Each structure stands twice: as structure tokens, then as C-alpha cells.
Amino acid sequence: MELQPEVSRWNVTPSEAVALQRRLREQLVLSPPPGLKVERVAGADISTEKGKDTGFGGLVVLDVATLAPVARAGAAVTLHFPYVPGLLSFRELPIIAAAWERLTVRPDVVIFDGQGTAHPRRMGIACHGGLLFGVPSIGCAKSLLVGTHGPLGEARGSTAPLMHRGDVVGMAVRTRKGVQPVYVSPGHLMDLPTAVDLVLKVSPKYREPETTRHAHRLVNALRRADGEAAELE
DNA sequence: GCGACAG
DNA sequence: ATCTTGTCGC
Numbered sequence: 001m002e003l004q005p006e007v008s009r010w011n012v013t014p015s016e017a018v019a020l021q022r023r024l025r026e027q028l029v030l031s032p033p034p035g036l037k038v039e040r041v042a043g044a045d046i047s048t049e050k051g052k053d054t055g056f057g058g059l060v061v062l063d064v065a066t067l068a069p070v071a072r073a074g075a076a077v078t079l080h081f082p083y084v085p086g087l088l089s090f091r092e093l094p095i096i097a098a099a100w101e102r103l104t105v106r107p108d109v110v111i112f113d114g115q116g117t118a119h120p121r122r123m124g125i126a127c128h129g130g131l132l133f134g135v136p137s138i139g140c141a142k143s144l145l146v147g148t149h150g151p152l153g154e155a156r157g158s159t160a161p162l163m164h165r166g167d168v169v170g171m172a173v174r175t176r177k178g179v180q181p182v183y184v185s186p187g188h189l190m191d192l193p194t195a196v197d198l199v200l201k202v203s204p205k206y207r208e209p210e211t212t213r214h215a216h217r218l219v220n221a222l223r224r225a226d227g228e229a230a231e232l233e
Numbered sequence: 234g235c236g237a238c239a240g
Numbered sequence: 241a242t243c244t245t246g247t248c249g250c
Contacts, residue, residue: 050241
């Protein structure tokens with residue numbers, strides 16, 4: 001058997017995964033490619049069933065100017081890694097990668113449902129995914145894994161730096177007045193200001209980015225469709 | 234040793 | 241993440 005490149009090595013123990021993250025983070029580039037033009041942005045997500053071990057993953061590509069979907073792809077893959085805080089990418093990325101291979105339209109940026117550098121080892125799922133696909137990426141999470149931040153204004157667009165061990169690892173961003181902020185951090189080939197700007201741009205109305213919302217609906221639809229097919233057996 | 238802990 | 245009903249507020 002060929003030894004898989006480390007960035008796509010999934011058959012590891014949690015302990016090995018941690019060691020892998022420490023090596024992979026050396027490859028991270030925390031700045032956008034010079035002259036990056038963002039015309040298409042993709043959202044990635046997975047959905048699972050309570051007692052089953054199949055994960056349904058998908059990506060939806062949106063036109064940034066109109067936020068209209070222009071492409072999508074999904075895949076069903078057996079889960080081989082448990083949910084462990086800090087090791088989310090080893091559970092979800094194999095599924096998202098299968099969908100990525102079926103995606104015919106390449107986005108300029110991928111937004112993941114989870115952390116980027118706002119991670120104990122600066123290697124959240126957005127970092128790992130960006131490295132894997134070789135594409136600029138952003139992490140946009142609904143809750144914190146690590147870090148603290150001060151209060152932020154009530155208005156949409158308000159921000160507060162997310163601090164962890166003396167470093168700014170991300171930004172708490174209010175995407176909508178009167179709701180809890182989301183937590184934005186760069187993944188790969190990305191910086192924090194660019195990430196925050198883009199997340200606000202693709203979140204004009206709801207708390208979460210339209211990319212994430214579309215991806216979430218896609219993978220849930222895939223899971224339900226699979227469940228209905230199973231009922232007819 | 235104790236508590237925290239993306240999805 | 242998923243399992244689940246109603247409920248509060250714009």
C-alpha cells in the first residue's frame with residue numbers, strides 16, 4: 001500500500017492525529033494569494049444520523065455578487081473517526097473531500113463550518129481543508145473551541161478580536177443585530193481581515209453565511225433521501 | 234487532578 | 241452533529 005500524503009491521511013489514532021496537525025500547520029500560509037479575486041465562494045458541511053455510521057457531505061458554490069448557487073456536489077461516506085474536540089477534520093474532511101472531487105466548478109474560497117486558526121494547535125478544519133484542496137479557506141463557527149473576546153457592539157458588522165494564549169486567533173463577528181456572533185478565523189491562503197470581510201459579505205440577512213446555510217440544507221436533504229430509500233426495503 | 238470542549 | 245414541542249418576539 002502507498003503511504004498517503006499526510007494532508008489526506010485519515011487512518012490514524014487521535015494521538016497520531018494531534019502529531020499530524022503539528023506537522024501540517026507548518027505548511028499553512030496565512031495570507032491570500034496576491035491579487036485574489038473572489039467571484040465564487042463555497043460552503044462545506046456534513047450531516048449524520050443518530051445511530052448510523054454514514055456521513056453525508058456536500059459543497060455548494062455561490063456567486064458572490066448575487067449569492068445564487070451555481071454548483072453543488074454531495075457524497076455519502078462511512079465515518080471512521082469519532083467526534084473529538086480539536087480533531088473535527090479527521091471525522092468530516094474525508095466526506096467533504098469525496099464531494100469536492102465531484103464538484104465541477106472550482107470556488108475561489110471555501111468557508112467551513114468550524115474553526116480555522118482559532119484552534120488549540122492552529123489547525124482547525126478550515127486550515128486542514130484548505131491545505132487538502134489547495135484553496136483559500138475560512139473557518140466560521142457558531143461556538144468557541146478556544147479563546148476569549150471582549151464585548152462587541154450591537155450593530156451588524158461589530159467585531160471583537162478572539163484571543164488565545166496572547167495571540168489574535170480569530171474574530172467574533174456580529175452578522176446580524178441582536179443575535180450571538182459567529183467566530184471567524186483564517187484557514188489557509190487567507191488572513192483575518194479578508195476572512196471577516198467575506199463572511200460579512202455572504203451573511204447579509206442571517207446569522208450564518210449563505211454558503212453554510214446552503215451546504216447544510218444540501219447534506220440534510222441527502223441524508224433524508226437516503227433514509228426514505230431505506231424505508232422501502 | 235479538574236474542567237472545557239468546533240461539529 | 242442529532243433527538244424533539246412548544247414558545248417568545250419582531
